[in-house]
Each structure stands twice: as structure tokens, then as C-alpha cells.
Amino acid sequence: MAEVTAGLSIGQVAERTGLSVHALRFYEQQGVFVTPVRRGAAGRRVYSQDDVDWLSICIILRASGMPLPALRRYADLVREGNGNEEERLALLREHHGRVTDQIGRLAQCLDLITFKVGVYEDLLDQNRQA
Amino acid sequence: MAEVTAGLSIGQVAERTGLSVHALRFYEQQGVFVTPVRRGAAGRRVYSQDDVDWLSICIILRASGMPLPALRRYADLVREGNGNEEERLALLREHHGRVTDQIGRLAQCLDLITFKVGVYEDLLDQNRQA
DNA sequence: GGTTGACCTAGAGCCGACTCTAGCTCCTAC
DNA sequence: GTAGGAGCTAGAGTCGGCTCTAGGTCAACC
Numbered sequence: 001m002a003e004v005t006a007g008l009s010i011g012q013v014a015e016r017t018g019l020s021v022h023a024l025r026f027y028e029q030q031g032v033f034v035t036p037v038r039r040g041a042a043g044r045r046v047y048s049q050d051d052v053d054w055l056s057i058c059i060i061l062r063a064s065g066m067p068l069p070a071l072r073r074y075a076d077l078v079r080e081g082n083g084n085e086e087e088r089l090a091l092l093r094e095h096h097g098r099v100t101d102q103i104g105r106l107a108q109c110l111d112l113i114t115f116k117v118g119v120y121e122d123l124l125d126q127n128r129q130a
Numbered sequence: 131m132a133e134v135t136a137g138l139s140i141g142q143v144a145e146r147t148g149l150s151v152h153a154l155r156f157y158e159q160q161g162v163f164v165t166p167v168r169r170g171a172a173g174r175r176v177y178s179q180d181d182v183d184w185l186s187i188c189i190i191l192r193a194s195g196m197p198l199p200a201l202r203r204y205a206d207l208v209r210e211g212n213g214n215e216e217e218r219l220a221l222l223r224e225h226h227g228r229v230t231d232q233i234g235r236l237a238q239c240l241d242l243i244t245f246k247v248g249v250y251e252d253l254l255d256q257n258r259q260a
Numbered sequence: 261g262g263t264t265g266a267c268c269t270a271g272a273g274c275c276g277a278c279t280c281t282a283g284c285t286c287c288t289a290c
Numbered sequence: 291g292t293a294g295g296a297g298c299t300a301g302a303g304t305c306g307g308c309t310c311t312a313g314g315t316c317a318a319c320c
Binding site: 057060061063064085086088089092093095096099100102103105106107108109110112113114116117120121123124127 | 253
């Protein structure tokens with residue numbers, strides 16, 4: 001255990017992250033990685049553990065609806081290094097707000113759906129009793 | 131006030147629902163309406179208050195991620211009339227589950243984002259003090 | 261009678277985020 | 291030596307849900 005993952009193939013990263021190999025290449029092309037993905041023999045991609053860690057953040061940001069351009073922007077800032085923390089914070093805060101809003105909207109929708117489910121349940125209950 | 135909305139034009143419905151006239155025609159074509167949209171002079175669509183009410187439900191279901199085919203299926207069931215309440219309930223319950231799951235996932239994402247925001251806040255605070 | 265402006269239909273176009281394909285290079289194992 | 295499997299690039303295709311366009315009808319106003 002705790003094997004030193006000195007370098008991972010695209011297939012291994014796909015397996016670990018749940019992303020497809022296509023998505024991994026696509027993300028790279030879109031500039032989502034902070035450091036250029038290393039290449040090994042025959043030009044094959046070699047991923048580090050850092051890459052995988054970064055990808056797990058990306059997956060969460062994407063899952064919460066951050067568009068790729070914003071994700072790229074965030075990666076750009078991280079790549080630039082120290083000095084732009086304010087901007088990173090702003091970007092994250094904005095996303096935080098969007099996600100909070102979205103949860104709120106969904107919760108509202110859920111209320112209506114719960115209500116409608118209740119209506120049908122009652123209706124079917126009554127039919128059963130009658 | 132409480133004006134009797136005997137019949138609404140597509141433009142009026144668009145205004146009231148926030149949907150575009152394009153979307154309204156598209157929904158109709160997709161079979162999202164329970165009753166066929168009436169037509170007035172020169173083949174113009176005439177919507178009833180019931181149509182608008184139904185649309186508000188549709189908007190909420192869509193906003194919570196129900197795909198159009200499912201929405202159409204639900205409309206089909208309602209159109210069929212009494213006797214399929216079990217199926218409507220099942221459809222709504224499934225959607226309820228999906229929305230609940232989605233809210234859960236978003237809340238998890240939000241945790242990480244909140245954490246990251248905190249990290250940057252602390253970091254910037256420290257820099258300010260130093 | 262000419263110009264808006266709201267509406268009509270059918271169908272094309274767009275956007276985001278992948279997903280898939282063709283045609284290629286390697287390496288490994290039989 | 292050849293078949294399979296993983297990877298490569300560049301670019302095409304897909305999907306859902308609209309959005310937009312072209313080309314037309316109609317009624318109302320000036």
C-alpha cells in the first residue's frame with residue numbers, strides 16, 4: 001500500500017478519476033492542467049499524483065457547474081503562482097454563490113415536487129380505502 | 131385586477147412565464163402540453179390560463195433537471211386522464227429522488243468550495259497582517 | 261397603399277462538453 | 291512475424307435544448 005505512483009498512464013488516471021481518456025485529453029487541450037502533462041516513451045502522457053489531485057478538484061468544480069472556461073481561468077491563476085490569490089478567491093467566491101443559489105432553486109423545486117407526490121399519494125390512498 | 135384571461139397570445143404567455151416564444155412553440159411541438167393549444171384567427175396560438183398553469187409546473191420540473199422526454203411522458207399521462215396515477219406518482223418520485231441526490235452532490239461540492247475559500251481568506255489575512 | 265409589428269411554419273444553427281473515429285506508433289506475447 | 295492492446299493526433303459527430311432565420315400572413319395605423 002501507499003505505492004509510490006511515480007507516473008500514471010492515461011488509462012490509469014481515467015480509472016482513478018472516473019473521467020474518460022477522451023475527457024483527459026480534452027481537458028489538457030483546454031488548458032485545464034496547471035503544469036503541462038509530461039510525456040514518456042513514444043509521446044505517451046505520464047501523469048503525476050499532483051495531476052490526479054488537481055483533477056479531483058476539477059471534477060468537483062465541474063460537477064457543481066463551473067464551466068470549462070472558468071476552470072481554465074482558475075488553472076491559469078494557479079499556474080501563474082503567488083500574487084493573484086485575491087483573484088482566485090474572487091473566482092471561488094463567485095462560484096460558491098452560484099452553487100448556493102442553485103441549491104436554493106433546487107430546494108424550491110423539490111418543495112413543489114414533494115407536494116405533488118403527496119397529492120398523488122393521498123389520492124391513491126383514498127381510492128384504496130374506497 | 132383579476133382580469134379574466136380568456137385567451138393569451140404567445141407573446142403574452144412568453145412575458146408571463148419567462149419562456150421565449152421559440153421555446154413555447156418548441157414545447158408544443160415536443161408534446162409538452164396536456165391539451166392541444168387552441169388556434170385563433172390566422173392560425174395564431176391562443177393559450178388558456180390552464181396552459182399557463184401547466185407551464186409553470188413544467189418550468190419547475192425543467193429547472194430541476196427533468197429532461198423533455200420525461201416531461202412529455204408526464205404530460206401524456208395527465209392527458210390520458212384518470213387511471214394512471216400510480217405511474218404519475220412513480221415518475222414524480224423518481225424525479226424527486228434525482229433532485230434530492232443532486233442537491234446532496236451540490237452540497238458536497240459546496241463543502242469543498244467553502245473550504246477552499248476559507249484557505250484563501252486565511253492566507254490573505256495573514257499577508258495583510260505581515 | 262405602405263409600413264409596422266405580432267404571429268405563422270419549416271428547418272437550420274448554436275453551445276457546451278464531451279465522445280468517437282480513422283489512421284498511426286509502440287510494445288508484448290504467442 | 292503477427293496479433294492485441296494501449297496510446298497518439300486531428301478532426302468529425304453527438305446530444306439536449308433551445309435559438310434564429312427565411313419567407314410568408316394578417317390587422318392596424320398613417
